[in-house]
Amino acid sequence: MSNVGNDIVDIKLAKSQTNWMRKGFLEKQFTPKEIHSILMHERPFLQVLLYWSMKEAAYKCYTQKVEKRFFAPKKFVSKMLTKRTGVVSIDTYTYFTSSKITSAYIHTIASNNILDNVKFAICSLEKGTNSSEFLNAKISANFSNKSFIKKSTLGVPKLYLASTENTISISKSHHGNFAAYAILKGNYAS
Numbered sequence: 001m002s003n004v005g006n007d008i009v010d011i012k013l014a015k016s017q018t019n020w021m022r023k024g025f026l027e028k029q030f031t032p033k034e035i036h037s038i039l040m041h042e043r044p045f046l047q048v049l050l051y052w053s054m055k056e057a058a059y060k061c062y063t064q065k066v067e068k069r070f071f072a073p074k075k076f077v078s079k080m081l082t083k084r085t086g087v088v089s090i091d092t093y094t095y096f097t098s099s100k101i102t103s104a105y106i107h108t109i110a111s112n113n114i115l116d117n118v119k120f121a122i123c124s125l126e127k128g129t130n131s132s133e134f135l136n137a138k139i140s141a142n143f144s145n146k147s148f149i150k151k152s153t154l155g156v157p158k159l160y161l162a163s164t165e166n167t168i169s170i171s172k173s174h175h176g177n178f179a180a181y182a183i184l185k186g187n188y189a190s
Helices: 010-019 025-029 032-040 044-066 131-138
Strands: 003-010 077-080 085-090 092-099 105-111 118-124 149-150 156-161 170-175 179-182
Touching: 003 044, 003 118, 003 179, 010 044, 025 032, 025 044, 032 044, 032 077, 044 077, 044 092, 044 105, 044 149, 044 170, 085 131, 105 118, 105 149, 118 131, 131 149, 131 156, 131 170, 131 179, 156 170
Parallel strands: 003 170
Antiparallel strands: 003 105, 077 085, 085 092, 092 105, 118 179, 149 156, 170 179
């Protein structure tokens, strides 16, 4: 079964929250090859955020597959193929990633299948908006009016159509002023 994951990073908020240059930060999050790539990059902080976004999107795919949550970012090994595409590997799984990088955010989609099969949307959030309810409504709009989203015990969003859990893989993400979702294309409207 194919899975999809996505992650969005509000760059302005990340700048205020992340001290990536503090001692030990890179070593706790990234492999030696990733660290080398970060330090050699013309904009190292953006590369930190890009790798983080890739790992987080792949993590969301992986947790759908293994149904287990954990924190071990170094287990997710990222490799850039182009400036915007890459692969993330963990154990015997490989996830393909595609990222959009703007001056305001980085958004990454990951899937163990062809990324052309993914529908996604990125939205700015108005202050005070409940991002989870907002994303649930946006995702549900792709399906019948009897659809709804409910989290599993692991926190993975699950799509229900007329009270029956569906196997369509979905992913939600929000950070700061931005929210995004991804749906693995299949038998649905839109």
